[in-house]
Amino acid sequence: MKIVVCIKQVPEGLDVKVDPETKRIVREGVKSIINPYDLYAIEEGIRLKERFGGQTWVISMGPPQAETAIREAISMGIDNGVLLSDKKFAGSDTLATSYTLSLGIKKIGDVDIIICGRETLDGSTGQVGPGIAVHLGIPYITYVSKIVDIKENKIETIRLMEDHYEVVKTNLPVLITVVKEINQPRIPSLKNMLRAKKIEIPIWNAEMLGGDQSLFGQEGSPTKVIDVWTQEIKKEGRKVEGEPQEMAEEILKELKKLGVL
């Protein structure tokens, strides 16, 4: 079985700091990490190989430094990695990103399962996974919280909806997006860390991917960001301190004011 995990490198943390004068996001000293959701995807990829055998890949589209993310995934236990990188990919929205990744996955070839994270920290759209599946013409299942079984080319999963779980079955090849509940990502092992250090990570550019070159990057991206700003959520709150009795009274008063009681 061939398993491909899609990962993205993102800046660590949510508190993007902005210089109040220049309005610029401060990135100096901010570490890049694997998108937290993608760790669950990587872990599930490794577990599938452990359960059913086969070969695991990670793929990422991004600037050259995204290679570190791929090496991190390999140090967790993924077999191979490939980076899709080209200036032509700059400015990609989710349509262009999913197209580019789908070409990369086709180039890897004969893939049975593609695993994506639920969403990214910076994009947070959750659109790339379903997009890849449509470009590849394969079925997809979102919010998977468990892979029950894979046999005879069929996969059985449990997926999480707002207020219920569902058992969903389909045929391979398939793309799934996974939620945190699915597993607990492992810590890299020394052996794999050494392997990750040495392994060669191929970089595929636009030309090597082929496809319709006008669908890459900004040109292939229908959406356009026209403004960005940071927002600080401030509440005109009040803080109260005192005896439990008084405190309960305060909350009660507030709930009444809010029309709840």
Next chain:
Amino acid sequence: MGIKVIYEKCNLCKKCIEKCPFVSIEIKDNKIFINEKCTLCGLCVKICPEKALLKEEKEKEKIDLSQFKGIWFFAEAKDGGISSVSYEMLSAAKKLKEKLNEEICGVCFGKNIKDKVINLIRKGADKVYLIDDDVFCEFKEEVYADALSYLIKKYKPNIVIAAATMIGRSFIPAVSVKVKTGLTADCTDVDIDEKTGLLIQTRPTFGGNLMAKIICEKHRPQMATIRPKIFEQAKDQENTKGEIIEEKVEFKIEDRLNICGKQRIENVVDLQEAEIIVSGGRGLKEGKNFDIIKELADLLNAAVGASRAAVDSGWIGYPHQVGQTGKTVKPKIYIACGISGAIQHLAGMQTSDYIIAINKDPDAPIFKVANLGVVGDLFEVLPILIKKIKEGGK
């Protein structure tokens, strides 16, 4: 393609370097250089006083945009009715209609829901496209995507919006790829630019700390998913005269998913629809202490939420988790009990209308977003509060 520097005009004032949100401009060999972090946002082009920066754009074959008309919203059928978020989407559509003056059309898929769909018309939809068919009994992303793409290709709407629920977020991305247009996720506002008539889509990223305005200029329809609980539900209107247009499944459907079994999650945690949420964190000390949270939630008719620490300790299931790796919620009232307010938790709840926090540490970050911050021990305060509510009755 890219940002071009016209070196003759550039006087190295560095304003572009200062303003670039992505740190993608640097000076190399005494010249402005755009590195690979550039996302082509174009801010530098806008602010350069010397007009020394240019965005190169290739002329695309023009799609005739004028043939796309109408503001569509997707209405989710749920438990034999129309879900409440659908009426929020209708409100958003009405807001757009004020400036755009195009027809509002609802789209609904389901089984035996014709008599429910009429409510959309009562509340202001000019038309509803309804497909009533057995294939829609279960939610399957492929089937829904095929059906909506078919209707979009047939009727060519200008705008399509849907709620950013698990359903919307699961199948709308596939629709946008099938009809080859852009899609903006999780918008917290939509509006029409009065000059261009374009849909302005505002959305948060980085847990709401960074906001962006996004447009889709040259592709149609302009598509967006909108967070629940941003728009009020549309209300009944007088003199409505909309029509329901029934469509048949006369198009190709890929139906490769098999749903075989469902399991409800205990004490309904549709957190995204809840008006009130009572949440517990590590401050509860033990799993069984969630009973206090559940009791208060029951009294207030509220849903139960949790911090990741509480979920990871195994005190309550993951579907209850609020925050960056859990759910994003925006209830009218959010009551945080024994939650420190780590940024990842705040990311999922800080836009709630009213936040009450109970924490014994006066310096807990949760107090920064709380409207009412109660410094106190939850094991002392909550039981008294529960008793008082019971005594006072509703």
